Amino acid sequence: MATKIYMDNAATTPVRDEVFNAVLPYFKEFYGNASSVYSIAKESKKAMEKARGQVAKGIGAKPEEIYFTAGGSESDNMALRSIAESLGKKGKHIITTKIEHHAILHTCEYLEKHGYEVTYLPVDEFGKIKLEELEKSIRPDTILISIMFANNEIGTIQPIAEIGKLAHEKGILFHTDAVQAVGHVPIDVTEMNIDMLSMSGHKLGAPKGIGAIYIRKGVPIQPLIHGGAQEKRKRAGTENIPGIVGLGLAVELAVSEMEVETKRLVHLRDKLIHGILETVPFSRLNGHPTERLPGNCNISFTYIEGESLLLLLDAVGVAASSGSACTSGSLDPSHVLMAIGLPHEIAHGSLRLTLDRNNTEEEVQFILDKLPGIVQRLRDMSPLYEEIANKKA
């Protein structure tokens, strides 16, 4: 069945109409290489610098502190690997959390193989780190703290300003993976003492394959990709002008609409969460009840498995995601759900619905109407539910 309701906006979003229209001229009309001197190239250069300003303004940075990349994963890799390289002589200890995106976790594992030590902070039942634990884990050889702004699976928002303050008091650089947060929650890198921040375009209505990293002036960064002199020699490669234009506009639009859109999304999110918890027995909310992304709903249903749930939702035209092992390509359920202390049987039965600007009240109601029957259908097939049903009878 064709997808009627798309509620997997944490995975990716459709390109916004305004963005689509704005990027089109940069494919065939203003196609010049921004490094060249002729007039058509100047258009590219001009558009790129405008976008740099838009991105910077969106997070409270200066334009010269924004470097365009191919996406969130590249930005995360660049932050960790280049700080490890620049400050490796000073120390080899990095602090992160157990619930980071794999772009951070796998880069940390890579660095561990190359002589670095990484502390993976635990999180509480809501997915938040404890500042005391962060403070305790800081060592004289700690060179970097990298903690995600908001979690992609359960939506929990970390106390970023407090983390930034602590990092700066201790003189340690602070990077945050803000791929899920940019354009969705207010960010001010100066107020929050953030030294580096990763973002991705396609999570907020810009095309895939474009991202950026904010690097505070003075932070010793190294290029991940060597080559030409683009991005002040920090990121080689001919600039993706259409992507850059799209990212700039998408950030500007998202930030300008944030106040109104957040109210609308929080209303829809809470209607979805409370509606599901009230109508489906043996269900629980994953993540923090209030300190979570405006569009994130993550709920576990005991006695059923997530992939089956996604297939049945797809059959009624709903696109969603799950943290079950069967959808991760491994045999273990999501590391985030395990980190918040869910037992395997509950982690396997998780459903993530992520709302964005295109979702409506009617769509939320459709899911509230369909979901209880779908969950029951799977429970009627489940040997685990049979035991519970027999006990009750």
Add this chain to the structure above:
Amino acid sequence: MEYSEKVMDHFMNPRNVGVIEDASGIGQVGNMKCGDIMKVYLKIEDGRIQDAKFKTFGCGAAVATSSMATELVKGKTVQEALEVTNRAVMEALDGLPPVKVHCSCLAEEAIHAALWDYAQQNGIEIKGLKPPVNDVDELHHGEAEEE
């Protein structure tokens, strides 16, 4: 990862879901950690499987392989049922994605476990049948592929 039409058919319209109250043999395999548990009920008369039912907690492939495995053993003799291997289940479903091969192993094992239970209860020996392995996923862990 994509499922074949047959897998989707057996997932969307699973055959033989349920329990057999007076089952001759019941087998349950799988574990919570990997996220697949299959319970198979067999009704056996005169050495022939008259009916088969299942209940499964698991992904689309787990449900589809349970459905197909119970379908394949119905009407077969106990000896013939032993030949319903995971390969046979997979072939009948027009294949499975590599990461889902362990589901077909689990289905084979669930049938074997129910047959083993039947044999134990009736004090008979089924040639070629080994005691059930509960942790099928551990055995086939190596077959899973990273995304």
